[in-house]
Amino acid sequence: MRNGKSMSDTEQFGQIRNERIRARQRAERRKRRRRKMWITTGIIIGCIIILFITTWQVIRFLKKGKTEPVIEEVPPPQKIVHTPPEYDVQLLSINEYSRPGNPLEEVKGVVVHYTANPGTTAQQNRDYFEGLSLSGETYASSHFVIGIEGELIQCIPCQEIAYASNERNADTIAIECCIPDETGKFSDATYQTLIHLLAWLVGRYDLDTCDIIRHYDITEKACPKYYVEYPSEWEKLKKDVSLYIEMNGTVEEPVSDTEEHE
Numbered sequence: 205m206r207n208g209k210s211m212s213d214t215e216q217f218g219q220i221r222n223e224r225i226r227a228r229q230r231a232e233r234r235k236r237r238r239r240k241m242w243i244t245t246g247i248i249i250g251c252i253i254i255l256f257i258t259t260w261q262v263i264r265f266l267k268k269g270k271t272e273p274v275i276e277e278v279p280p281p282q283k284i285v286h287t288p289p290e291y292d293v294q295l296l297s298i299n300e301y302s303r304p305g306n307p308l309e310e311v312k313g314v315v316v317h318y319t320a321n322p323g324t325t326a327q328q329n330r331d332y333f334e335g336l337s338l339s340g341e342t343y344a345s346s347h348f349v350i351g352i353e354g355e356l357i358q359c360i361p362c363q364e365i366a367y368a369s370n371e372r373n374a375d376t377i378a379i380e381c382c383i384p385d386e387t388g389k390f391s392d393a394t395y396q397t398l399i400h401l402l403a404w405l406v407g408r409y410d411l412d413t414c415d416i417i418r419h420y421d422i423t424e425k426a427c428p429k430y431y432v433e434y435p436s437e438w439e440k441l442k443k444d445v446s447l448y449i450e451m452n453g454t455v456e457e458p459v460s461d462t463e464e465h466e
């Protein structure tokens with residue numbers, strides 16, 4: 205019995221030891237499985253992130269390709285009207301009221317005015333500006349005056365400022381237009397000369413038709429009256445300038461012929 209009991213103890217001891225070994229082995233297997241699971245999960249997450257970034261980049265590239273044309277559009281060559289309408293140069297004498305003689309250093313626009321004096325001629329308006337040097341009643345002038353018959357007089361050289369357009373005197377050319385009646389609408393002859401003169405000035409100073417403005421656009425003064433009251437007529441006038449350039453301009457480089465003009 206003693207011997208038997210002793211054997212049983214040894215067996216028990218062996219069993220316990222074996223169970224412990226198996227438990228340790230099970231725990232190690234669990235540990236290995238868990239480690240493997242974490243590694244697999246990490247790899248899967250990594251793959252998902254890489255796939256997501258790649259897809260996003262591809263979509264971005266495709267979208268970019270659609271919005272930005274590969275070939276840049278070449279703008280059509282700008283046509284230029286090289287010849288101005290015929291005009292009579294009758295420069296004012298230098299005086300503080302109508303021709304200060306100050307340089308016009310840069311031309312960024314052309315301002316259209318009306319005389320607000322129905323029935324008067326270009327000559328009368330030019331002489332009125334000249335008369336200011338003696339009367340001194342106000343400060344006023346214009347580079348050009350267009351008469352009802354379409355006649356054109358230059359009063360101030362384009363290299364000097366005129367007293368016509370308030371704060372824009374410093375960077376614009378001014379054109380006064382005579383009117384036949386109170387409506388302020390330009391006669392056909394005045395209109396034709398104006399369109400030709402504007403077309404030439406746009407090319408001469410490398411401007412756009414949107415640089416042709418009314419006195420109204422600077423000060424909100426109703427000048428030129430008809431083209432303030434009827435904005436669509438003003439838009440038509442600018443379109444007529446574009447059309448004139450398209451019909452009569454050439455794509456040649458500007459030549460120095462403009463330098464012979466005042």
Ligand SMILES: [Zn+2]
Nearest residue numbers: 317318419427
């Ligand atoms: Zn004006």
